[in-house]
Amino acid sequence: MTSARTQAQRHRLLTPTRPTDPISVEHCSGAWIYKEDGSRYLDGSSGLVCVNIGHANPRVIEAMRAQAATVSFAGPATQWPARQLELVERLTRLVGRPEDAVALASSGTSAVEMAIAIARNIGRAQNGPRRSHILTANLGYHGNSALTLGLSGHRRRRPRGEDGFGLAPAFPAPYPPSHGGCRCDAMCAEEVAAAIDTLGAENVAAVLIEPINGTTGGAFVPPEGYLRRLSDICRERGVLVIHDEVLTGLGRTGLPLASDRWVGAAPDICVLSKGLGAGYVSAGAVLVAPEKAEYLGGAGATPLPMMGTMTATPLQAAVCLAVLDELEAIGVFQTKTRGDFIAHELSSALAGFDMIRDIRGAGFFYGVELRDGTLWETIAEIERRGVLLYPFSGYRPDGGGEGLIVAPPLNVTESELQHLIYALVGAVAVVENEGVVK
Secondary structure: OOOOHHHHHHHHHHOOOOOOOOOOOEEEEEEEEEOOOOOOEEOHHHHHHHHOOOEEEEEHHHHHHHHHOOOOOOOOOOOHHHHHHHHHHHHHHHOOOOOEEEEEEEOOOHHHHHHHHHHHHHHHHHOOOOOOOOOOOOOOOOOOHHHHHHHEOOOOOOHHHHOOOOOOOOOOOOOHHHHHOOOHHHHHHHHHHHHHHHHHHHHHEEEEOOOOOOOOOOOOOOOOHHHHHHHHHHHHHHOOOEEEOOOOOOOOOOOOHHHHHHOOOOOOEEEEOHHHHOOOOOEEEEEEEEEHHHHHHHOOOOOOOOOOOOOOHHHHHHHHHHHHHHHHHHOOOOOOOOOOOHHHHHHHHHHOOOOOEEEEEEEOEEEEEEEEOOOOHHHHHHHHHOOEEEEOOOOOOOOOOEEEEOOOOOOOOOHHHHHHHHHHHHHHHHHHHOOOOO
């Protein structure tokens, strides 16, 4: 137990908290987090679904040390951005978009805002000056700034009406809980068409969507054909498609990009972040298709948005390059889908438990939906068994809907995965059979 003094100190740090006590960490290594007493926890959610290659990776630590010892900061407008250009070339090639232009950013939130600004610039240059609206789904999360929270369909994090700048999601996400119980198929994309047409296509710059839902609703996967139909609808109206792959990109959902899972689903603009910095540095990237990027230059073009002080530094670029090295060594950029077997492992292990409502997701990213009212009991019991998982809750219109995110590092071993599943099954068994954590 933490002392009264320690608790008082903790309250001075203004960050989110949760019902369970935080862990006192001595060090981390690979998929493991070690306490001062020598006990350890498997990091089953990769931190906040970002530590995708594990903690204290030697390749990344050495790259960080070497770059910091030479030059850590240099403004790319005044000093030749050699490391940044190397990152752009390597990143675009590895994700199969080798001709894309790239804006580097300092975080996922800033990258999404950058993507919005770029989309507006392209839309106005290509199709007229009124292209400003950004349309989003009613279940999704796009960052923690005032702008992105206003656009996000995250029920618990959305700002009060008077604080939201008049922004709100424009169409239902193609998942039954957020679409009035609809069974959902590709035709749900017609709701996007209706939203564009209501505003007038001449007023819409882009549709911003998570190709696979993140932690907001717990890894919902869109119905087959939905993203392709959405792209067709937008293309017919001169509206850009932005995929927020801050969480899902760079192997998290089993392929380099989540959109790679469907033919014809590639976006005009793709946003990456969590898997790029992998928890070692804060970084983001906005990838713009070459046929759209050509509208960003030349005489009369709107200037690019300001990119911030800590954007595209040599240190960030060096660390991201080392992360890409590790991801490539793991096999993330191969065409074969990775990690989908985890769905079978989870489903088999948890079959028969009444409190398991659903298991959904792809690759190394799954939501295990629990019976309402059991979330924090289950988390406490899982942690007693040496595993950390990430909670999600409140995604249904009635405020219900809760569960656990299972998202181990992309280089998790078979024995580590079995440890995770064993802990999860044991915790669910206790909560379901006894109703309380003992």
